Amino acid sequence: MGAYSAWSVFKEGLRDGRGWRQAWRTPTPKKHYDVVIIGGGGHGLATAYYLTKNHGITNVAVIEKGWLGGGNTGRNTTVIRSNYFYPESAALYDLSVQLYEGLSKDLNYNVMFSQRGNLVLAYSEHEMEMAARQYNAMRLNGIDAELLGPNEVRKMAPILDFSDTARYPIHGGVNQPRAGTGRHDAVAWGFARAADQAGVDIIQNCEVQGFVMEGGRCVGVETSKGEIGAGVVGAAVAGHSSVIADLAGYDLPITSYCLQAFVSEPLKPILDTVVISPAFGTYVSQSDKGGLVIGGGLDRVPSYAQRGNMPVQEAVLGGLVEMMPALAKVKLLRHWGGIVDVTPDSSPIIGPSGVDGIYLNCGWGTGGFKAIPAGGYLLAHCLATGEHHEISKPFNRSRFETGQLVDESAASGIPH
């Protein structure tokens, strides 16, 4: 399989694309791997890729019960940002943004990271004060940020309601220029292809049904395709983290909820940034195809059903229409839900699970997509060295015992 390039597209165009080969193999699982990763979403595939790239470990399997990127990686609203309040979070999410910045080249796969900004709107004096606080925190954390007044917001997003009759006039906002959106499927496929080329076995339609324990240490997984031995196991299964934890015998401070998203019919370009309003609980961006990609808060009922309920739909879409009344008659094209793993402090859990030989990458809650490269990078570091990377240290699960939480639930834009 050759490298993708403008030249290869041109060349294949001349011969009806007959030279394209499948992007990754469909191998039968071996008896034993140095590392087995459960979950073939973005985080699992990124972990496999960074194991090969940063640590030279290539005897790796990624086990996925469904198909690649069929969970939250294919269900999110593709926003990538690092506008966090606490230094620990800023370091974590900005590692991700930095990795995303070079990812297309790194993977030889266009992940379409478009750094179009992420504008958090302020609709009152109080929100404006919070915006200034957010701006200051971001600058102290070394993250790019701009504090904007109403006129600057209007320049960035004229589709917002600036009329005299607006129920809530816009006071300003905070923008992170380096934030933006990516192509979610391409992130999964790009990592899968690059990992596969480095020798990683990606095994789809293979469900983990149990763990093989030996002297208190996990030495493998039982799957629907038989037993697979493992030097060490990494679990990156998002909303199903508690299900895996139950099989392995550790507990987690996680509640699974449904998070919904919406996409509208394609429109002409009306919005070239991501706008989010904490007050309305809605955020929106416009995809390259013209559809508005709309998201909001969590459903209020703990759930493993990958579909949402009506009250949240009403709140999110009502908020959108209040922000941009011009969109009131736009039709929705699709609507869906994914199951997210929410921790008490809305920060992820990375590192040892509590059972010897199993490491975690979970608890990303509503914001896992933006963190895919960092989550993979840091879990790979844990799996390869048995120790934390400096950036993942604060996210060890022991923080729930020591009380040293990284409480982003109060600091983020949307209620978690």
Place this chain on the structure above:
Amino acid sequence: MQRFPCPFCGPRPETEFHFMGEAGKIRPKTTQAISDAEWATYLHSQRNEKGTVREVWMHLTCGEMFIMIRDSVTMEVLGTETLRKDAS
């Protein structure tokens, strides 16, 4: 909109209800020394089951808490129980 059955008021819109927590969690006795691990487990650990769950819910409009048994995959409500004991 889904309707949840309040054992006191009957079926009502889901927005009238608030999820309080998983049923069956027992607060450690604070008159004795409790290890950090024990306390953390009580505060934060969740069973978070896929399938049948037993949870404490509050019907906000009547203010009563009760146990709801439901399926976390199909969202079907399987039953409710009052938390109040009969006075007799």
